Amino acid sequence: AQSVAQPEDQVNVAEGNPLTVKCTYSVSGNPYLFWYVQYPNRGLQFLLKYITGDNLVKGSYGFEAEFNKSQTSFHLKKPSALVSDSALYFCALFGAGSYQLTFGKGTKLSVIP
Amino acid sequence: DAGVTQSPTHLIKTRGQHVTLRCSPISGHKSVSWYQQVLGQGPQFIFQYYEKEERGRGNFPDRFSARQFPNYSSELNVNALLLGDSALYLCASSRVYSGDYNEQFFGPGTRLTVL
Numbered sequence: 001a002q003s004v005a006q007p008e009d010q011v012n013v014a015e016g017n018p019l020t021v022k023c024t025y026s027v028s029g030n031p032y033l034f035w036y037v038q039y040p041n042r043g044l045q046f047l048l049k050y051i052t053g054d055n056l057v058k059g060s061y062g063f064e065a066e067f068n069k070s071q072t073s074f075h076l077k078k079p080s081a082l083v084s085d086s087a088l089y090f091c092a093l094f095g096a097g098s099y100q101l102t103f104g105k106g107t108k109l110s111v112i113p
Numbered sequence: 114d115a116g117v118t119q120s121p122t123h124l125i126k127t128r129g130q131h132v133t134l135r136c137s138p139i140s141g142h143k144s145v146s147w148y149q150q151v152l153g154q155g156p157q158f159i160f161q162y163y164e165k166e167e168r169g170r171g172n173f174p175d176r177f178s179a180r181q182f183p184n185y186s187s188e189l190n191v192n193a194l195l196l197g198d199s200a201l202y203l204c205a206s207s208r209v210y211s212g213d214y215n216e217q218f219f220g221p222g223t224r225l226t227v228l
Contacts (some may be wrong), residue, residue: 036219042221043119043203044156045219046216092155099146100158100169101205103156104155
């Protein structure tokens with residue numbers, strides 16, 4: 001079975017500081033990993049994905065994520081946080097050949113002015 | 114280009130009733146997936162349809178059913194509603210149903226409240 005863990009329910013960061021939202025995963029075979037963001041009363045918006053290749057993936061709105069196979073992690077990062085980045089962030093996973101996207105429980109990011 | 118659309122946006126039902134939720138995928142996408150997001154949790158996979166056939170089903174009771182139409186739009190049906198069915202129901206579309214390019218694009222969701 002595949003699973004995704006987001007160990008932090010909430011992350012607080014000051015505006016202008018770097019941010020990290022953590023994600024670890026468990027799957028048989030190679031993973032396809034995604035980050036989505038959800039604003040209040042909205043659906044999910046795609047940020048970035050890792051399929052193969054470079055372990056550092058760049059996505060929308062200045063976000064990037066680092067894939068670490070040995071640590072089975074896919075942490076989301078941004079060099080300088082904005083207040084508008086405050087939202088709920090979900091890490092998600094497809095296993096190879098899988099049709100089912102498995103999500104973590106989400107991390108609420110609050111960027112403090 | 115239009116994104117994934119869902120209707121209605123909000124719905125209030127009482128226990129025991131039936132509900133139908135609708136989803137239109139992005140043009141050119143042939144796969145539709147449904148997810149249930151209970152407050153405070155991540156989305157849970159319910160169904161995936163591709164070319165009008167069910168390709169996957171999550172751990173949900175038989176009260177949940179779905180179908181996909183020739184134009185690739187989809188309906189999710191829930192019978193005999195329970196209070197625990199209250200959730201945001203998300204529809205996602207993708208070009209294919211598995212493999213490297215199964216990037217899913219989500220609609221805004223339907224908020225279902227069961228009283």
